[in-house]
Amino acid sequence: MPATNLSVKQVFSAKGALAKAIDGYLPRQAQLDMAEEVHAAIENQHCLIAEAGTGTGKTFAYLVPALLESKSLENKKVIVSTGTKNLQEQLFYKDLPIIKKALKSNMQVALLKGRANYLCQYRLDLYQQTRGQLDAIGLQDLVKVKTWSTTTQTGDIGDLVDIAEDSAIFPLITSTVDNCLAKDCPNVEDCYLIKARKKAIDANLIVINHHLFFADMALKDTGFGELIPQADVVIFDEAHQIPDIASEYFGEAFSTRQLFELCTDVQQVYRTELTDVKQLGKAADKLLQSSQSFRLLFPYDPQRGNWRDKHQQQSFAQGFRDLKVDLDFLYQVIKICISRNEAIDNCFERTVNLLAKYDIMVNTDAFGLSFWYETTPRHVVLHQTPLSIADKFSAAVVKSNAGWIFTSATLAVDGQFTHFAKQLGLVDAKHLLLDSPFDYYQQSQLLVPRYLPPANDRLRAQALATMATPLIKASKGACFLLFTSYRVLNQVADIFSEQLDMPLLVQGQMAKRKLLEQFIEQDNAVLLATASFWEGVDVRGDKLTCVIIDKLPFASPDDPLLQARCDDVKRQGSDPFKQIQLPQAVIALKQGVGRLIRDVNDQGVMVICDDRLVNRPYGQVFIKSLPEMKRTRNLADAVKFLQSLS
Numbered sequence: 001m002p003a004t005n006l007s008v009k010q011v012f013s014a015k016g017a018l019a020k021a022i023d024g025y026l027p028r029q030a031q032l033d034m035a036e037e038v039h040a041a042i043e044n045q046h047c048l049i050a051e052a053g054t055g056t057g058k059t060f061a062y063l064v065p066a067l068l069e070s071k072s073l074e075n076k077k078v079i080v081s082t083g084t085k086n087l088q089e090q091l092f093y094k095d096l097p098i099i100k101k102a103l104k105s106n107m108q109v110a111l112l113k114g115r116a117n118y119l120c121q122y123r124l125d126l127y128q129q130t131r132g133q134l135d136a137i138g139l140q141d142l143v144k145v146k147t148w149s150t151t152t153q154t155g156d157i158g159d160l161v162d163i164a165e166d167s168a169i170f171p172l173i174t175s176t177v178d179n180c181l182a183k184d185c186p187n188v189e190d191c192y193l194i195k196a197r198k199k200a201i202d203a204n205l206i207v208i209n210h211h212l213f214f215a216d217m218a219l220k221d222t223g224f225g226e227l228i229p230q231a232d233v234v235i236f237d238e239a240h241q242i243p244d245i246a247s248e249y250f251g252e253a254f255s256t257r258q259l260f261e262l263c264t265d266v267q268q269v270y271r272t273e274l275t276d277v278k279q280l281g282k283a284a285d286k287l288l289q290s291s292q293s294f295r296l297l298f299p300y301d302p303q304r305g306n307w308r309d310k311h312q313q314q315s316f317a318q319g320f321r322d323l324k325v326d327l328d329f330l331y332q333v334i335k336i337c338i339s340r341n342e343a344i345d346n347c348f349e350r351t352v353n354l355l356a357k358y359d360i361m362v363n364t365d366a367f368g369l370s371f372w373y374e375t376t377p378r379h380v381v382l383h384q385t386p387l388s389i390a391d392k393f394s395a396a397v398v399k400s401n402a403g404w405i406f407t408s409a410t411l412a413v414d415g416q417f418t419h420f421a422k423q424l425g426l427v428d429a430k431h432l433l434l435d436s437p438f439d440y441y442q443q444s445q446l447l448v449p450r451y452l453p454p455a456n457d458r459l460r461a462q463a464l465a466t467m468a469t470p471l472i473k474a475s476k477g478a479c480f481l482l483f484t485s486y487r488v489l490n491q492v493a494d495i496f497s498e499q500l501d502m503p504l505l506v507q508g509q510m511a512k513r514k515l516l517e518q519f520i521e522q523d524n525a526v527l528l529a530t531a532s533f534w535e536g537v538d539v540r541g542d543k544l545t546c547v548i549i550d551k552l553p554f555a556s557p558d559d560p561l562l563q564a565r566c567d568d569v570k571r572q573g574s575d576p577f578k579q580i581q582l583p584q585a586v587i588a589l590k591q592g593v594g595r596l597i598r599d600v601n602d603q604g605v606m607v608i609c610d611d612r613l614v615n616r617p618y619g620q621v622f623i624k625s626l627p628e629m630k631r632t633r634n635l636a637d638a639v640k641f642l643q644s645l646s
């Protein structure tokens with residue numbers, strides 16, 4: 001039967017198209033339920049918010065109806081947006097080919113990654129002319145890039161597997177929105193990024209990520225703004241991430257990195273082509289110095305804080321004014337050089353843009369916005385973020401005449417979608433809550449240990465390590481310890497390095513992917529990590545049988561964006577704890593807990609080292625939002641359970 005005539009039910013049935021294409025395929029009712037709701041949302045152009053517990057098979061549940069739909073009508077356009085590059089690749093290279101084969105579909109599909117994933121030939125050529133500073137490893141990497149650049153078809157730097165992900169070469173051979181010359185680029189005809197975008201625009205189904213989606217929606221990248229107006233279906237996987245990402249793109253940012261890159265590019269133009277304009281070099285040097293001095297006003301360690309407060313201090317206000325003086329000077333000098341070449345014209349545009357952003361960041365009295373900063377060892381970024389994007393986002397949804405699907409394993413709080421829907425203004429969306437098919441009650445145990453000192457007690461790390469040791473021994477390693485702060489993580493890591501006779505892997509020792517590979521390779525490893533391991537990590541079977549969470553993941557009350565949002569809710573007469581802090585923490589905890597049971601045969605112990613789960617009334621909201629596990633407060637029970645697994 002041609003795929004266009006197949007119903008969703010037929011495809012997912014025991015003898016359907018998927019059963020014929022996949023060995024060991026078993027129909028799952030929850031998967032079919034979701035697929036039918038997705039199909040209805042596409043047909044009727046409405047919004048669906050669907051939480052599908054781990055193991056439901058949600059990827060197939062949205063891809064099958066999307067493929068059936070776009071095959072049935074000419075020129076249909078489907079956008080599938082995921083949270084990470086890894087998930088994008090898994091969808092594109094693994095899941096889509098299986099479904100296309102099962103449905104005998106020859107539909108055009110494309111994978112579009114962010115700009116930083118594509119080789120910029122213009123910048124590679126430019127770099128080779130000027131030969132900036134690179135150490136020996138950087139130079140070796142440059143040779144590898146040059147060799148590869150002569151053969152690559154896609155320019156996807158992910159192919160350069162033997163270059164470290166954090167190599168200094170990558171920023172030099174990829175473009176940013178700021179430094180891309182776009183239509184004025186001498187390499188525009190062969191530009192990999194432009195080719196990839198063109199392919200995406202021509203395809204029926206595009207796999208992108210949330211950052212790209214919102215760059216398009218907020219018109220934050222040149223050549224964008226083309227995808228969303230054409231979409232008939234928009235599907236967000238890992239949708240719990242989108243309110244924060246969307247806020248970022250509907251806001252503004254001004255960073256010393258942008259100033260640094262501008263100065264470097266101006267110096268490069270001065271050294272290679274405009275050697276007669278001595279003031280160019282001077283102006284760039286001056287701005288570079290003032291931006292370095294501005295960075296030094298902030299502490300060295302990574303930090304987030306309130307820019308509105310900082311700007312009221314004399315030293316910060318003066319440092320920021322100094323930047324403006326030097327940026328103005330650079331603007332005056334570059335203005336004289338306009339039209340002498342494309343690169344200097346691009347620098348002029350960036351200077352104008354930065355001056356406009358300066359005005360935004362200096363006007364800290366503006367309403368409805370949060371002004372905050374974050375630092376890295378070398379740079380500081382100032383942000384202006386809207387407190388709510390609900391109006392803008394919902395207006396775009398209404399205007400689109402498309403079907404919108406929002407799915408994730410963690411969207412609901414205590415069975416309700418109010419928190420998620422409110423953030424995006426999705427008041428009329430349909431809701432669907434599908435439990436995981438796993439039998440958590442039989443497969444797992446939840447331990448909330450007694451007698452641990454409070455989170456800020458100086459003996460806390462030692463007590464955590466002492467409590468965790470018998471569990472780790474009983475599970476023979478195969479354990480994750482997930483922390484909410486680096487401070488406690490490092491303290492526990494120090495204690496374990498002296499007391500624990502098992503391979504210890506600590507976040508920061510190496511790249512995340514490598515750390516996970518090592519964890520899986522070594523049978524009895526223990527991994528200590530923070531935020532980035534709370535989600536998107538899939539370790540199955542007896543490789544991971546114990547997950548220990550140090551405390552409930554409430555966001556830091558010092559977070560300036562959170563503070564601003566809480567003040568806003570308070571002004572509206574509501575309770576910020578109930579409206580914002582609690583739901584956010586519940587979603588984060590659900591993600592962390594989701595690391596333990598990944599398959600029908602997985603078994604293990606989940607440990608949450610926070611009394612508030614059982615002692616505070618709001619603890620019930622967490623408990624009711626988690627899968628139903630067998631509960632204990634007795635460490636010995638959990639040890640016994642782990643011993644029984646082996």
Ligand code: SF4
Pocket residue numbers: 119120121122123175179180181182183185186187188191192193194
């Ligand atoms: S158009 Fe932009 S990304 Fe493409 S080669 Fe030119 S500068 Fe690089």
